[in-house]
Amino acid sequence: MSELQIDSDVWAAIVGKLENAPHRARTGLTMRAKLIAVDAKGNAVRVRLVIRRGQAFDQMADLQPGDRVRLVGKLAVPDEGDSEFRAALWMDVDSAVRLGAERIEHPSRIGRLIKRLFKTT
Numbered sequence: 001m002s003e004l005q006i007d008s009d010v011w012a013a014i015v016g017k018l019e020n021a022p023h024r025a026r027t028g029l030t031m032r033a034k035l036i037a038v039d040a041k042g043n044a045v046r047v048r049l050v051i052r053r054g055q056a057f058d059q060m061a062d063l064q065p066g067d068r069v070r071l072v073g074k075l076a077v078p079d080e081g082d083s084e085f086r087a088a089l090w091m092d093v094d095s096a097v098r099l100g101a102e103r104i105e106h107p108s109r110i111g112r113l114i115k116r117l118f119k120t121t
Helices: 055-061 109-116
Strands: 011-018 030-038 044-052 068-076 089-092 101-105
Touching: 030 055
Parallel strands: 044 089
Antiparallel strands: 011 030, 011 068, 030 044, 068 089, 068 101
Protein backbone atom coordinates (compact mmCIF):
# COMPACT_ATOMS: atom_id res chain seq x y z
CA MET A 1 0.00 0.00 0.00
CA SER A 2 1.12 3.54 -0.62
CA GLU A 3 1.90 6.03 2.15
CA LEU A 4 -1.40 7.75 1.45
CA GLN A 5 -3.24 4.51 2.11
CA ILE A 6 -1.35 3.75 5.31
CA ASP A 7 -1.82 7.26 6.71
CA SER A 8 -5.53 7.43 5.87
CA ASP A 9 -7.75 8.19 8.85
CA VAL A 10 -11.03 8.19 6.95
CA TRP A 11 -13.39 5.63 8.45
CA ALA A 12 -16.47 4.45 6.63
CA ALA A 13 -19.28 1.95 6.76
CA ILE A 14 -20.24 0.55 3.37
CA VAL A 15 -23.15 -1.68 2.45
CA GLY A 16 -22.87 -3.62 -0.78
CA LYS A 17 -22.87 -6.95 -2.57
CA LEU A 18 -19.78 -9.11 -2.91
CA GLU A 19 -18.76 -9.45 -6.54
CA ASN A 20 -16.47 -12.40 -5.85
CA ALA A 21 -15.59 -14.69 -2.97
CA PRO A 22 -12.77 -13.48 -0.72
CA HIS A 23 -9.50 -15.05 -1.86
CA ARG A 24 -5.91 -15.00 -0.67
CA ALA A 25 -3.54 -12.46 -2.17
CA ARG A 26 -0.37 -13.69 -3.86
CA THR A 27 1.61 -13.12 -0.68
CA GLY A 28 -0.84 -15.17 1.40
CA LEU A 29 -0.82 -12.53 4.15
CA THR A 30 -4.09 -10.87 3.19
CA MET A 31 -7.38 -11.75 1.56
CA ARG A 32 -8.88 -9.67 -1.21
CA ALA A 33 -12.47 -9.26 -2.29
CA LYS A 34 -14.43 -6.98 -4.58
CA LEU A 35 -17.59 -5.23 -3.43
CA ILE A 36 -20.19 -3.40 -5.48
CA ALA A 37 -21.79 -0.55 -3.52
CA VAL A 38 -24.04 2.37 -4.44
CA ASP A 39 -22.84 5.90 -3.71
CA ALA A 40 -24.97 8.87 -2.63
CA LYS A 41 -25.75 9.74 -6.26
CA GLY A 42 -26.99 6.23 -7.01
CA ASN A 43 -23.94 5.20 -9.04
CA ALA A 44 -22.39 1.76 -8.65
CA VAL A 45 -18.95 1.95 -7.03
CA ARG A 46 -16.42 -0.90 -7.01
CA VAL A 47 -14.56 -1.21 -3.73
CA ARG A 48 -11.52 -3.43 -3.26
CA LEU A 49 -11.38 -4.95 0.20
CA VAL A 50 -8.04 -5.71 1.85
CA ILE A 51 -8.51 -8.15 4.71
CA ARG A 52 -5.56 -8.76 7.05
CA ARG A 53 -5.22 -11.75 9.38
CA GLY A 54 -7.45 -11.32 12.40
CA GLN A 55 -11.11 -11.30 13.33
CA ALA A 56 -12.30 -9.97 9.97
CA PHE A 57 -10.19 -12.55 8.10
CA ASP A 58 -12.14 -15.41 9.68
CA GLN A 59 -15.51 -13.70 9.17
CA MET A 60 -14.88 -12.96 5.51
CA ALA A 61 -13.77 -16.51 4.67
CA ASP A 62 -17.35 -17.83 4.84
CA LEU A 63 -18.91 -15.21 2.56
CA GLN A 64 -19.93 -16.05 -1.00
CA PRO A 65 -20.43 -13.96 -4.15
CA GLY A 66 -23.78 -12.17 -4.07
CA ASP A 67 -23.93 -11.88 -0.26
CA ARG A 68 -24.98 -8.44 0.93
CA VAL A 69 -22.60 -7.25 3.62
CA ARG A 70 -21.95 -4.21 5.78
CA LEU A 71 -18.27 -3.40 6.26
CA VAL A 72 -16.52 -0.96 8.53
CA GLY A 73 -12.94 0.08 7.92
CA LYS A 74 -10.51 2.74 6.77
CA LEU A 75 -10.80 4.00 3.24
CA ALA A 76 -7.82 4.53 0.99
CA VAL A 77 -7.17 5.86 -2.48
CA PRO A 78 -6.16 3.11 -4.93
CA ASP A 79 -2.66 3.04 -6.39
CA GLU A 80 -2.50 4.40 -9.93
CA GLY A 81 -0.34 1.44 -10.93
CA ASP A 82 -2.84 -1.15 -9.72
CA SER A 83 -3.54 -2.94 -12.98
CA GLU A 84 -4.98 -6.04 -11.30
CA PHE A 85 -8.26 -4.35 -10.37
CA ARG A 86 -9.56 -0.90 -11.13
CA ALA A 87 -11.53 0.30 -8.11
CA ALA A 88 -12.83 3.65 -7.00
CA LEU A 89 -11.82 2.93 -3.40
CA TRP A 90 -9.81 0.50 -1.34
CA MET A 91 -10.97 -0.45 2.13
CA ASP A 92 -8.81 -1.89 4.88
CA VAL A 93 -11.44 -4.03 6.58
CA ASP A 94 -9.29 -5.23 9.46
CA SER A 95 -8.65 -1.69 10.65
CA ALA A 96 -12.03 -2.00 12.34
CA VAL A 97 -11.31 -4.70 14.88
CA ARG A 98 -14.86 -4.86 16.24
CA LEU A 99 -16.56 -5.38 12.89
CA GLY A 100 -15.23 -7.25 9.93
CA ALA A 101 -18.26 -8.07 7.84
CA GLU A 102 -21.71 -9.30 8.56
CA ARG A 103 -24.48 -10.58 6.37
CA ILE A 104 -27.52 -8.37 5.99
CA GLU A 105 -30.80 -10.19 5.75
CA HIS A 106 -33.37 -8.50 3.56
CA PRO A 107 -36.99 -9.65 3.61
CA SER A 108 -38.17 -11.26 0.41
CA ARG A 109 -40.91 -9.73 -1.71
CA ILE A 110 -43.34 -12.33 -0.41
CA GLY A 111 -42.33 -11.57 3.17
CA ARG A 112 -42.92 -7.85 2.64
CA LEU A 113 -46.29 -8.54 1.00
CA ILE A 114 -47.40 -10.75 3.90
CA LYS A 115 -46.26 -8.14 6.39
CA ARG A 116 -48.18 -5.45 4.51
CA LEU A 117 -51.35 -7.58 4.29
CA PHE A 118 -51.39 -8.45 7.98
CA LYS A 119 -50.29 -5.04 9.19
CA THR A 120 -52.56 -3.73 11.93
CA THR A 121 -53.55 -0.10 11.63
